[in-house]
Amino acid sequence: MSLLEITDLKVGFDTEDGHVQAVRDISLTLDEGEILALCGESGCGKSVTAMSIPRLLPPATTRLTGSIRLDGRELTTLPEPEMRQVRGKTVSVVFQEPMTSLNPSFTVGYQITEVLRRHERLSRQAANQRAVELLELVGIPAPVRRMKEYPHQLSGGMRQRVMIAIAVACSPRVLIADEPTTALDVTIQAGVLDVFRDLRDRLGTAIILITHDLGVVADIADRAMVMYAGRAVEQAPVAELFARPRHPYTLGLMNALPSAAVNGRLAEIPGMVPSPLSDPDQCAFHDRCRFAQDDCRASRPPLERQGDDHLAACFHPGGQS
Amino acid sequence: MLWFILRRCGSAVLVLFLSSVLIFLGIRALPGDPATVMAGQEASPAAIEAIRKEFGLDKPLPAQYLDYVGQTLTGNFGRSTQDQLPVADILAERLPVTLELSLLAMLVAIVVGVGAGIVAAVRRGKLADYVATGFGLAGLSIPHFWLGLLGILLFAVTWRVLPASGYVPFTEDPAGNLQRMILPALVLGTGFAAILMRQTRSAMLGALSADYVRTARSKGLSEAKVVGAHALRNSLTTVVTVLGLQLGALISGAVVTEQIFVIPGFGKLTVDAVLTRNYPVIQAVVLVTVIGYVVVNLLVDIAYAFLNPRIRLSGGTRD
Numbered sequence: 334m335s336l337l338e339i340t341d342l343k344v345g346f347d348t349e350d351g352h353v354q355a356v357r358d359i360s361l362t363l364d365e366g367e368i369l370a371l372c373g374e375s376g377c378g379k380s381v382t383a384m385s386i387p388r389l390l391p392p393a394t395t396r397l398t399g400s401i402r403l404d405g406r407e408l409t410t411l412p413e414p415e416m417r418q419v420r421g422k423t424v425s426v427v428f429q430e431p432m433t434s435l436n437p438s439f440t441v442g443y444q445i446t447e448v449l450r451r452h453e454r455l456s457r458q459a460a461n462q463r464a465v466e467l468l469e470l471v472g473i474p475a476p477v478r479r480m481k482e483y484p485h486q487l488s489g490g491m492r493q494r495v496m497i498a499i500a501v502a503c504s505p506r507v508l509i510a511d512e513p514t515t516a517l518d519v520t521i522q523a524g525v526l527d528v529f530r531d532l533r534d535r536l537g538t539a540i541i542l543i544t545h546d547l548g549v550v551a552d553i554a555d556r557a558m559v560m561y562a563g564r565a566v567e568q569a570p571v572a573e574l575f576a577r578p579r580h581p582y583t584l585g586l587m588n589a590l591p592s593a594a595v596n597g598r599l600a601e602i603p604g605m606v607p608s609p610l611s612d613p614d615q616c617a618f619h620d621r622c623r624f625a626q627d628d629c630r631a632s633r634p635p636l637e638r639q640g641d642d643h644l645a646a647c648f649h650p651g652g653q654s
Numbered sequence: 655m656l657w658f659i660l661r662r663c664g665s666a667v668l669v670l671f672l673s674s675v676l677i678f679l680g681i682r683a684l685p686g687d688p689a690t691v692m693a694g695q696e697a698s699p700a701a702i703e704a705i706r707k708e709f710g711l712d713k714p715l716p717a718q719y720l721d722y723v724g725q726t727l728t729g730n731f732g733r734s735t736q737d738q739l740p741v742a743d744i745l746a747e748r749l750p751v752t753l754e755l756s757l758l759a760m761l762v763a764i765v766v767g768v769g770a771g772i773v774a775a776v777r778r779g780k781l782a783d784y785v786a787t788g789f790g791l792a793g794l795s796i797p798h799f800w801l802g803l804l805g806i807l808l809f810a811v812t813w814r815v816l817p818a819s820g821y822v823p824f825t826e827d828p829a830g831n832l833q834r835m836i837l838p839a840l841v842l843g844t845g846f847a848a849i850l851m852r853q854t855r856s857a858m859l860g861a862l863s864a865d866y867v868r869t870a871r872s873k874g875l876s877e878a879k880v881v882g883a884h885a886l887r888n889s890l891t892t893v894v895t896v897l898g899l900q901l902g903a904l905i906s907g908a909v910v911t912e913q914i915f916v917i918p919g920f921g922k923l924t925v926d927a928v929l930t931r932n933y934p935v936i937q938a939v940v941l942v943t944v945i946g947y948v949v950v951n952l953l954v955d956i957a958y959a960f961l962n963p964r965i966r967l968s969g970g971t972r973d
Contacts, residue, residue: 389871389872417874417875419874420871420872420873421873421874421875422874426869426872428869428872430865433864433865433866434865435866435869436866436870436887436888437866437888437962437963438888438961438963439884447873447875448873448874451873451874451875452874483963483964485963485964499869499873500872
């Protein structure tokens with residue numbers, strides 16, 4: 334049995350403009366020690382999918398159906414007090430914005446020890462000691478001094494590492510990292526990815542990495558799911574995905590990588606993401622796809638096996654007619 | 655931190671100096687010569703001159719100012735023209751009354767205002783929010799004197815549970831004192847509570863949608879901890895600012911409230927002094943009010959520094 338199993342997840346939000354369907358029928362599995370990348374452009378539903386797991390979406394406006402099972406336990410219907418035992422302990426999150434995700438009024442030390450004291454029931458002293466170790470683990474120099482500092486005294490990279498220290502403090506089974514390296518310098522990016530790798534190797538933590546950086550995906554992930562307009566359009570082990578991308582959207586993302594630039598010009602994907610307000614029965618990508626034919630407009634291609642452990646939702650995978 | 659407090663104290667002293675000059679000149683600029691007034695209508699020029707000399711009014715203005723500051727610093731505010739009592743004694747008698755009233759009103763305002771503000775923010779768009787916001791609007795719109803009279807009518811006349819007016823010192827009869835102070839404190843605190851409620855609500859709404867609150871939730875903290883520690887801590891700056899700003903309104907509110915409930919406090923003293931042109935008392939009252947403002951602002955600044963590490967650690971005035 335997989336560590337995490339998401340089946341037919343649908344997530345929508347009630348907004349002033351009507352119901353916005355952010356995630357449509359996502360199913361995925363995650364094994365212990367596996368690093369899964371969720372890729373796609375802004376608004377494709379990758380963050381919403383991930384934040385559904387610890388139920389960190391605004392409860393008043395979120396409409397969620399489907400099943401999320403962690404170690405066989407259904408999380409979507411778990412009572413809130415039990416869910417709080419899961420958050421920060423079994424499932425933890427590294428957020429995207431290091432500049433604003435730490436509380437400006439509390440010391441770094443307090444914000445790390447808080448989660449340790451909550452879940453591990455450590456004494457103040459033991460929690461402090463553990464927090465210093467965690468800061469060391471994420472590569473922060475002079476950790477004892479940093480403990481007493483406030484977020485505004487730290488650089489963005491440092492704050493992101495503190496965020497990671499908080500997230501890994503209780504040795505979570507699943508770590509969700511939402512664009513953890515986007516705001517960071519390239520040199521610091523590599524260090525952050527090393528921390529994730531180390532965590533996976535030592536504790537067998539499974540990691541869901543939300544990113545639109547295919548370079549990061551190639552570097553660290555075992556498997557990748559490419560999302561478009563709230564649906565998974567392709568899913569495969571990373572080596573297979575890069576060797577044989579089947580969906581034209583994945584292909585487009587790869588051609589948009591700086592290393593794939595031809596004559597110094599990046600290839601872009603023409604057109605815009607379709608509105609999440611409507612969902613006609615056709616391929617959501619058809620009007621941006623250079624391989625699109627009449628059948629793409631007539632019905633929606635299902636997510637189908639395209640080879641060993643390789644799924645894609647396309648009538649003309651790899652551009653065949 | 656110490657350096658920060660010292661600097662703030664320095665600027666407070668500067669403000670006090672400037673306002674003492676203003677008060678001093680303001681009194682001198684008033685029409686009429688105090689010596690002629692004191693000597694009476696039929697006095698000879700020699701008698702007026704003698705009085706001038708006795709009170710140092712013949713000296714140049716800077717020397718007179720130094721005298722005034724020296725007297726004030728030693729606690730000598732002169733004598734009331736009304737009953738010839740030392741002004742310092744009058745202040746010592748009246749000031750504690752208003753301080754008690756203000757503190758009680760502030761207590762009411764903080765408990766009710768901040769509490770309702772937090773509840774309204776957490777239950778945004780729900781019934782509790784509408785009730786709190788509605789009462790906030792009402793509390794803000796109702797004038798003190800009307801609320802005071804209504805209070806007297808209901809509690810003292812109709813239900814006969816509280817005395818209508820009057821004052822007993824706390825040291826003489828603690829229960830009687832509180833019995834007489836509770837209604838004025840509620841009346842004075844209502845408007846204050848309404849303002850605090852609105853500000854706390856909006857500050858909390860901002861804090862609750864902040865990324866760090868989501869981080870706090872992702873740690874598995876209880877909602878009480880998320881709201882009470884993480885969100886509230888960052889809203890307190892706003893609350894303290896409003897507290898500081900509204901203390902001025904509290905003083906003017908005390909003037910009205912003390913009139914209605916016939917409380918012999920500072921506000922009533924001010925009104926009576928102005929009505930009888932009791933210059934020494936007015937002078938002292940204005941100075942004490944200025945000192946009150948300066949001290950409150952100093953405390954607010956220091957509270958800021960405690961609440962906001964960015965100010966505390968830079969020792970400056972950055973954001």
